[in-house]
Amino acid sequence: MDRNTFTGLFLIMIVLAGSFYFFGPSQTEINKEKERIAADSLKKVAAATKTTAPAIAAAKPAVDSATLSGPFGGSIAGTVQTTVLENENLKLTLTNKGGKILSVEVKGQKTYDGKPVILFDGDQNKFGLKMNIGGKEVNTNDLYFAATKTGNLVSMRANYLGDKYIEYTYDLKPKSNNVAFNINLNGLNQVIQTDSIALNWETTLLEQEKSGKKEKEHAAPFYKYVNETPDHLSIAKDETEELKKGKIEWFSFKQQFFSAVLLPKVAFESGKLGITVLTQPGEIKRYSADMKMHFGQLATQNYAMDFYFGTNKFDVLKAQGHEIEKQVDMGYWPLKYINRFVVLPVFKFLEGFGWNYGLIILILTILLKVAMSPLTYKSYISMAKMRILKPEMDVIKAKVGDDNPTLLQQEYLKLYKQVGVNPLGGCLPMLLQLPFVMAFFFFFPNLFELRGESFLWMKDLSTYDDFIKFGFTIPFIGDHLSLMCVLMTISTLIYTYFNNQISGATGQMKYIGYIMPVVFLGVLNSYPSGLNYYYFLANMLTFAQQFLIKNMVDDEKIHRTLQENKTKPVETKKKSKFQSRLDDYMRQQQQTQIQSKKNK
Structure with missing residues (x-):
């Protein structure tokens, strides 16, 4: 490239740069154009959403007639409905989705900021049976039950086929913190081939007290083996524990001042408890329990239990029996005996x-x-x-x-x-x-x-x-x-x-x-x-x-x-044992020092 060609190209670049600078759009015009393009994009997305939404809804697979007429066909799909059981102490909200207790309010108690005490609430609470039917695990938490209320008794039923069904009954007596809970399995011995079924309960306990940190330090799942002292999982970290040392008399989801306890009439065969420490505001910990129950292959199988929802007041828990009051921390030995038999009575x-x-x-x-x-x-x-x-x-x-x-x-x-x-x-x-x-x-x-x-x-x-x-x-x-x-x-x-x-x-x-x-x-x-x-x-x-x-x-x-x-x-003067031992120790020390000096 000769000098003239290079000079011409250089002058052309200067002219182009100057034109871009002097005749180009201002920053204000550029910003307005960006806003116009963004608005057009939003309109196109909205139009596309309106156009495709019906198609997506239409594409959602429907439950076919064969499934609806098969096992639990009438319970696979449904509309969520709630039923309220209430007395002077408790307000229970039951849902037909899973046939479970959806939320529990302890009446007469308030959180630190003056709201009602709700132990747990919403879909985070799972409760149901896990059963092996036809080689597949069925979880009743996913089924829709038919609810029937008679006074303060509610029946939840999920039909399998014909006269085969699962029924839960909840009975709340007046002025009580206990809920009588029964599981009735009718005719399922023909379809359940295993000798056991599992009861699963998972829930997130909500914050009630002023200090969530201190509340977490007093919250843990408790359990009791038959003929043994109650024990609990860690209060400081996530933990899962297999309970296989014996039959389980009861377990509880304990907070600082409130508890949800499940007491079976016949002890659970074995189980597993889990705890997860939560960091979300308003939540304390998430608990999980899987309890194994014997299935005797009877035409009608019944499991009777009792829920306790209420305060951790020592004498109230003691009235429940089964040493449930021992989940109230009275300290280590001998402090717990001083508190329980001296301080508390006074x-x-x-x-x-x-x-x-x-x-x-x-x-x-x-x-x-x-x-x-x-x-x-x-x-x-x-x-x-x-x-x-x-x-x-x-x-x-x-x-x-x-x-x-x-x-x-x-x-x-x-x-x-x-x-x-x-x-x-x-x-x-x-x-x-x-x-x-x-x-x-x-x-x-x-x-x-x-x-x-x-x-x-x-x-x-x-x-x-x-x-x-x-x-x-x-x-x-x-x-x-x-x-x-x-x-x-x-x-x-x-x-x-x-x-x-x-x-x-x-x-x-x-x-x-x-x-x-x-x-x-x-x-x-x-x-x-x-x-x-x-x-x-x-x-x-x-x-x-x-x-x-x-x-x-x-x-x-x-x-x-x-x-x-x-x-x-x-x-x-009579020399005490302490003085005698101290004298012996001093003599030994003196002899050691004398010997050390001789060695030097």
Whole structure:
């Protein structure tokens, strides 16, 4: 290419670029053209939809006459219809699709935001029999039943052929939370060749409480083998468990304060339970159950059961029998025995007076403190003795030094034996009280009676009081601050300060006690306000006890007694087993140190 040709082509490119720039459409015109094209496309799609919709509907396969006249032909297709069973306690909505309970409302109870308590609802609830008929699995959840209502009894029937049918009956008695449920199989022994059928129940339990996170921590499927203690699946993760260790007496879909329980008259042969933790708003967990039932090849086979839909109130569940009340978490051994046989009876007794539950917790705390007062007194006296001995212990430490801790401990033990002091005397009474303190940690979060009950600024004693709402989440604290938890923390810090004054704690021990209350602030901030209220009251009553004991105890008298003990012959003092073991341990440590020095 010569220079003239190249120059001509270059000039033509400049002219074309300039024409595109100066004579091309503006950005506004381009945008308008895009909007016009998009509008035309939408019109074409709408027209195409109108044209093809009838064709698609027409293309939908219809149930042929052979299928309709065959097994379960009249139950394969139908129109969904509902029937309501209702009494003073429950409102059940039954559907002919599957012949099942579609939804359950527990009357007289409200969710935290004031709506009716609906345990489960909608198509997410599946319930039916799985049977092998003609080599194929038939699930009655997919069949349409014919409903007949007589009073508070509803019959759901799906015809197989001729006089062969499946019938469910639901009977709701007045003022009851129980629904009598019967499965009647008539003539199906001619078509079911297996010796068992399966009962399948799947449902999504809905959120009822203020804290969905805490509600999930108390929700799990429970089950009980015959002659064994009830057990449950994981509360923290998805899990599926095969139940093959024995016959199953009952199983339940438990939430924090409500349960759906199925109790067969004849125990299930075996089964499988599953749980899935859900993250969708308003939903807690999804439960599934497949229970194997024996099929005896009888012309008429009947399976009788009972549903329980209602609260997890301990005495209500206990009245159901079968140890269903044990699904209410009362803590580990021995805490569950303290809660069940001590705390709960006293609480129910106080409840009989009709007082506000805040007042009941106050009286309960006072009674507990009075019962524990002898231990509190012994603990105070023991700590006072150690405080009075501290100057003498400091003298010993100055003489021995810190280089030989074993020798220092031996000298301390000699002093303890001379004055008759047990260094653990202040700890043992506190340890004996600890199970009662821990028992309430399980008692209040699972106590249905506190649900919805208010006291002072606390609207619901069964959940946290978000006195301050942040609008955002702070690590370790959460999105709120509970005023009762703050008061409990402050009172614990004050208690720690005065306790250090009594015991004469120094060094690291003096400051360790201040760390735990701060930790508990983060842990208990989302726990029920009733629990924090109890801990706050316990601290305040402890202050009062120590004030009274301090006025009753004369430190000078204790000091004189300790000095008098020094003058008594050591042989007359009986050595405790603890002191004997401690002496042996100290001697072994001293010998080890001496041997180490020789080896060096």
